[in-house]
Amino acid sequence: xxxxxxxxxxxxxxxxVCDLLCEFLETDYRVQTAQDGNQALQAYTGFHPDIIxxxxxxxxxxxxxxxxxLRGEMQDQEVYILVITxxxxxxxxxxxxxxxxxxxxxxxxHSDELLARIRVAERQINLRKQLxxxxxxxxxxxxxxxxxxxxxxxxxxxxxxxxxxxxxxxPSGRASGxxxxxxxxxxxxxxIAVCDxxxxxxxAAFLMGVVRTLxxxxxxxxxxxxxxxxxxxxxxxxxxxxxxxxxxxxxxDVDLEAETLSYVNAGHCPGLLADKSRNIHALDSTLPILGFxxxxxxxxxxxxxxxxxxxxxxxxxxxxxxPSGTYFDQDTFLQLAAGLLPAEGPFLSNLMQAMQGHTxxxxxxxDVTALHVRILPEASSPHSTAxxxxxxxxxxxxxx
Numbered sequence: 001x002x003x004x005x006x007x008x009x010x011x012x013x014x015x016x017v018c019d020l021l022c023e024f025l026e027t028d029y030r031v032q033t034a035q036d037g038n039q040a041l042q043a044y045t046g047f048h049p050d051i052i053x054x055x056x057x058x059x060x061x062x063x064x065x066x067x068x069x070l071r072g073e074m075q076d077q078e079v080y081i082l083v084i085t086x087x088x089x090x091x092x093x094x095x096x097x098x099x100x101x102x103x104x105x106x107x108x109x110h111s112d113e114l115l116a117r118i119r120v121a122e123r124q125i126n127l128r129k130q131l132x133x134x135x136x137x138x139x140x141x142x143x144x145x146x147x148x149x150x151x152x153x154x155x156x157x158x159x160x161x162x163x164x165x166x167x168x169x170x171p172s173g174r175a176s177g178x179x180x181x182x183x184x185x186x187x188x189x190x191x192i193a194v195c196d197x198x199x200x201x202x203x204a205a206f207l208m209g210v211v212r213t214l215x216x217x218x219x220x221x222x223x224x225x226x227x228x229x230x231x232x233x234x235x236x237x238x239x240x241x242x243x244x245x246x247x248x249x250x251x252x253d254v255d256l257e258a259e260t261l262s263y264v265n266a267g268h269c270p271g272l273l274a275d276k277s278r279n280i281h282a283l284d285s286t287l288p289i290l291g292f293x294x295x296x297x298x299x300x301x302x303x304x305x306x307x308x309x310x311x312x313x314x315x316x317x318x319x320x321x322x323p324s325g326t327y328f329d330q331d332t333f334l335q336l337a338a339g340l341l342p343a344e345g346p347f348l349s350n351l352m353q354a355m356q357g358h359t360x361x362x363x364x365x366x367d368v369t370a371l372h373v374r375i376l377p378e379a380s381s382p383h384s385t386a387x388x389x390x391x392x393x394x395x396x397x398x399x400x
Contacts, residue, residue, distance in 0.1 A: 005028070005029055005030045006029050006030070006050045006051060006118075006122055006125070007029070007030045007031075007032070007047060007048065007049045007050045007051070008025060008029045008030065008031050008032075008049060008050070008051045008052075008053060008118070009031075009032050009033070009034065009040065009043055009044060009047055009049035009051070009052045009053070010022065010025075010031060010032070010033045010034070010053045011033070011034045011035075011036075011037070011039075011040040011052060011053065011054045011055055011058070011063075011066065012033075012035065012053075012055040012058070012084075013035050013036055013055065013057075013058040013059060014055075015035065017055075018033040018035065021033075021053065024111060024114075025118075029118075032047045032049070035058070036058045036059055036060050036061060037058055037060060037061025037062060037063070037065055037066045037069075038060055038061050040052070040054070040061075040066050041061075041066065041069055041070075044070070044074075044079075049079060050079065050080060050121075050122075050125050051079070051080045051081075051082060051118060051121050051122075051125070052066075052070075052079060052080070052081050052082065053082050053084050054066060054067070054081055054082065054083050054084065054101070055083075055084060055085060056083060056085040056087060056092060056096070057085070057087070063083060063085070063096070064095060064096065064099055067081060067096065067099040067100050067101055068099050068100075070100070071099065071100035077100075078125075078128060080102050080103075080121040080124060080125060081100065081101045081102050081103075082101070082102060082103045082104075082105060082117055082118070082121060083096045083101045083103065083104045083105065084105045084107065084109075084114075085104075085105075085106065085107065086106065086107040086108075087106075088106055102121065102124075103117055103120070103121070105117055153169065153179075153180065153181070154167075154180075154181055154182055154183065160182075160184070160190050160256070161256065162256050162306075162375065162376045163190060163254065163256060163373065163374075163375065163376065164373070164374040164376055165182060165192075165371065165372070165373050165374075166346065166347065166348050166371070166372045166374075167180060167348075167369075167370065167371050167372075168317075168348050168352070168368065168369065168370040168371075169368070169369050169370075170316075170367070170368040170369075171367050171368075177196060177197035177198065177199055177204030177205065177207070177208055177367055178195070178196055178197070178208070178314050178316070178367035178368070178369040179193070179194070179195040179196075179197070179208045179211060179212055179369070180192075180193060180194045180195070180312075180369050180371050181193045181212060181215060181216070182371075182373075183216070183219050184219075185218055185219060185222065185253065186222075187257075188255055188256045188257035188258070189253050189254065189255050189256070190253070190254045190256070191215075191218065191219075191225075191251070191252070191253050192251070192252045192253075192254060192310075192312070192371065192373060193215050193249065193250070193251050193252075194249070194250045194268065194312040194313065194314065194369060194371055195208070195211050195212075195215075195247060195248065195249045195250075195268075196247070196248045196249075196268065196314040196315065196316075196367070196369070197211065197245070197246075197247050198244070198245050198246045198247070199245065203245070204245075207236075207239070207240075207245060207247065210235065210236075210239065211232060211236075211247060211249070214228070214231055214232045214235055215228060215232065215251070217231075224299070225251055225252070225253060225262060225263070225264050225297070225299045226264065226297045226298060226299055228251060229249070229251060229264050229266060229287070229290070229295065229297040230295065230296075230297060232247075232249070232290060233266075233290040233291065233294070233295050234294075236290050236291035237291060237292070237293075237294075239291075240291045245291060246267075246289045246290065246291045246292060247266075247289065247290040247291050248266060248267040248268040248269075248289050248290070249264075249265075249266045249267075249268055249290060250263065250264075250265050250266075250268040250269075250271055250283075250312050251263065251264050251266075252264075252271075252310070252312075253299075254304060254310070254373065254375075256375075259303060259304055259305045259306075259375070260301050260302065260303060260304055261273065261301070261302055261303070261304040261310060262299045262300065262301040263283060263299060263300055264286060264287060264297045264298075264299050264300075265283060265284065265285045265286045265287065266285065266286070266287040266288065266289060266290050266295070266297070267285050267287065267288050267289030267290070268285060268314075269312075269313055269314065269315055269330065270282040270283055270284045270285070270330075270334065271283035271310060271311060271312045272310070272311040272334065272337055272338060272341055273302065273304065273308070273309075273310055273311075274307075274308050274309040274310075274311075274341045274342050275303060275304075275305070275308055276303070276305040276306065276307065276308050278307075278342035280338040280341055280342065281302075282334065283300075286298070286300060304375055305375065306375040306376060306377045307374070307375060307376075307377060308374075308375045309341055309342075309347070309372065309373060309374045309375065310372070310373040310374075311337060311341055311347070311370070311371070311372050311373075312370070312371045312373075313369060313370040313371070314367060314368065314369040314370075315330070316367045316368040316369070317333070317368045317369075317370055318330055318332070318333035320359065321359070322358055322359050323359060328355075328358060328359070336351070336354055336355070337351055340354060347372045347374075348370055348372050351370075
């Protein structure tokens with residue numbers, strides 16, 4: 001059908017040349033003409049050609065200016081530009097190709113050669129269209145995957161007695177390798193997970209789904225932290241094999257009755273714990289990253305009494321560049337977060353505002369996940385049996 005045919009714009013200041021080319025091409029192609037550069041750009045906006053047969057020497061705007069306008073101002077890298085000229089200058093050919101022309105044909109030429117060049121252009125155009133279609137299909141699949149991922153995250157309606165949970169989740173793309181979750185595993189225990197799968201895109205998202213499924217098994221099977229981490233690591237070793245993928249994980253149980261925090265940190269960023277005196281402790285890694293070697297996890301238990309708080313995150317939240325060219329590293333980030341964690345109010349919002357002070361419009365390059373857990377005063381109990389946890393306090397106690 002006519003509307004499916006390749007569109008060719010002929011640009012030449014000699015009417016006879018335009019007429020001859022039109023007569024030669026219009027049987028198989030949709031053809032339009034222009035007699036100078038300005039007319040060519042006007043015709044381009046309405047005709048949307050697939051191919052432009054472009055003369056170089058025209059009054060007013062010449063061929064080089066047309067190429068520059070199409071590739072520069074109009075940002076069209078797809079229209080195929082075939083330069084047709086009688087000039088044999090190497091410099092003109094070089095300049096045309098450097099400006100963005102796809103091909104160069106010198107007059108006089110045989111009509112069969114012109115058709116052959118046009119068919120080459122059509123093959124490239126069709127290939128590009130196929131690639132764009134394939135890319136759109138992949139994008140739709142990734143969007144569907146991202147949508148499914150968002151449904152795997154805990155809903156905002158999840159409520160726990162004496163526990164306030166706030167979260168931040170910013171995927172770097174439509175599908176993410178980051179993951180967080182929280183759910184009850186007993187009458188008084190809430191299990192919390194923050195995980196980072198290496199890489200991005202569909203592969204990382206798939207592994208994230210596996211991690212989430214295995215962690216969620218403990219909701220009904222009553223596996224303890226050590227059993228969950230062992231199961232997860234063994235499963236990842238089977239799935240990943242000798243590939244370079246890996247998973248870092250912070251898995252914790254908050255016991256609201258005993259007022260304790262038990263956790264396993266497998267190669268993940270240090271968590272921050274604010275104790276009842278509002279001292280801040282870093283909960284460092286206790287295991288290597290998962291997916292490479294067998295592990296023997298052992299949970300660490302410490303006190304978590306009101307008004308204590310726990311902050312977990314992935315490394316994407318601090319791995320960004322400051323205006324000076326330096327990177328906002330983990331130690332700097334921990335000091336900033338430690339200064340805010342004991343305070344009342346929306347910790348994650350306050351943290352992001354503080355980070356904006358270092359770099360307005362933070363250029364996050366990675367998935368960003370953060371989770372803030374606060375024990376409300378009603379949970380306070382004198383029966384806690386656990387004691388200090390993690391490193392020595394990062395900050396001095398904050399007086400009420």
